[in-house]
Amino acid sequence: MAKPIISMGGLKAVIMCGMIVIILVGIKIAAEIIVPFILALFIAIILNPMIRRLERVRVPRVLAIVFVISLIVCFVVLLLAYLGTTLNELTRTLPQYRSSLISPLQTLEPWLQRAGISVSVDELVKYIDPNAAMTLVTSLITQLSTAMTSIFLLLLTVVFMLTEVPQLPIKLQQLMSRPVEGMGAIQRALDSVSHYLVLKTAISLVTGLVVWLMLATLDVRFAFVWALLAFSLNYIPNIGSVLAAIPPVAQVLVFSGLYEALLVIAGYLAINLVFGNIIEPRMMGRGLGLSTLVVFLSLIFWGWLLGPVGMLLSVPLTIAVKIALEQNEGGKKIAVLLSDVTKN
Template identity: 60%
Template sequence: MAHHDRALKAVVMLGMLVIIFAGIRAGADIVVPFILALFVAVILNPLVMLLQRIGLPRLLAVALIIGIIVLASVLLLTTLAAMLNDFARTLPQYRLVMLAWLEETRQLMARFGVPFSFGEAMALADPNAAINLVSRLVSQLSGAISGIFLLLMTVVFMLFEAPLLPGKLRRILSRPGDGMAAIQQALDSVSRYLILKTAISLLTGVVVWLLLWLMGVRFALLWSVLAFALNYIPNIGSVIAAVPPVIQALIFNGSWESVVVAVGYLLINLVIGNMLEPRWMGRGLGLSTLVVFLSLIFWGWLLGLVGMLLSVPLTIVVKIALEQTPGGERLALLLSDGRPPGDGRPHSV
């Protein structure tokens, strides 16, 4: 009978999870901006507190930080929009270059007996298709300004609410001591991860820009911003970011330059991703490599690109929440890297 009750309880819980996930997907247009604003507020709150310790009132501290972000966002979006327009205008000029490169590729494939359709390849490399894609990106950048404004307004109200939140939570939680300790642990872990990941991503973007600028690859700033953004995606983000500049260097600069760019991206990933990041992250966040990859797929399916960018901190929150619930310790252990709590070996996610 007890076994039957446990099975029924498990089925009910799974059904509830399915309903919750379906609701989150259906309301993604509302949920995703809220989650993104929440994590931005988590990153900015330590900076606000630092300015408060210096002597600034919280109102001025929040206004100063948000003002800097707005100014930087406007400058970045304006620069990217101009660069994308320039990229679209130059695409037709390279049609002859692409034709010659495809003809060389066809001859090389013919030597090895590999079938190669010149017409289909040229259709894939049609500048008009690329121009349409770039035009859509420019229009999306223009529409992103209103979205960023609403996002920052939500962040502002969250930052003003932050000092009042601990008192409210203590009144709500049934076990205030344990509950506040778990919330603080989650905030500390997520905040530390996001701040360090932002610094590492910024360093990656700067080094990528320097590499492409030295190699004479056009639109270096565009590809460096892409490298910065995709570096938040674990495991595959840096690989995806390397594909467009390598292809551009192969077609427009030459084979040797494309090899150098590819090797440069590989070295950047090895040095920053596999050497500096584990050292800065310390022991890491206690998630296994398999869980990090599966969480990337799951959160990407549930929340789209934002879910992929925030897959690690979201999984951290879930893991800490499971550790505080009866019967959730075993699931939390499955998400962990399996190391004892006292193990201080470096580990990066």
């Protein structure tokens, strides 16, 4: 009798891989629907500890939710109004950068020629088109004007999620075959993700404030916008702080010169060194339970799957996946590969 080409174990592995591919493709296609839901879920996780603290001082949960969401709405409205004004000012400033670029390029031209690189400043200036940058900023202003609808729907979803939190454990227990183990895993995932998100938000907020003070001290224009960018991109592990430094450094290099740009670079390096290598590891405690390589690869994977929001939430999403894998024998081996420690 002929032996089967594929064993039962291999067939199961092939079927499982096929199912995973189908699920990932479905998530990729439905990203426009899934991403707002995931973002609302993580916002609710961040806000829930604040709601619980208000409940401890005998504030009804509904009033606590309304109070917190109202503060967020007021802050978002003021922020969008300020960003709209700042972007309008940036649009008026953009035509100046073409003429401002000529002087630094002329300074660099002799150095490049000594290095054997033949560059013509006049030819380079021809490729600099301020209209393209102005079109980009104008589209950003248009998106800001239409963003309120999306933000309103997002916050409304957060409100319903926060309202549903007290009844959620009872509903989940009824769906599980092993309620004790299942609820324990969910609680560990929520604690880990909440711990990470709350601390990361606090660290990102302080980082943004320090960047704002540093840029304002150096008299850099649009300091608040670059500080807001530093706050947002600080959620992206490994490369977020580097990406946040590029626009202000480029602006200072063009409009102020090389010396001022070096000062800005030194300021960003000092901030990232203190917060990224000293304060954040101590506040995070024993770590995320993920290896450095896994954190970087998760950034690429979730960014591909869910876009920019996936990059921002790559670490908590991977933590949740790791804890879910630990709940069955087959997944434990993959969870060990994701971990930053080896168990004997």
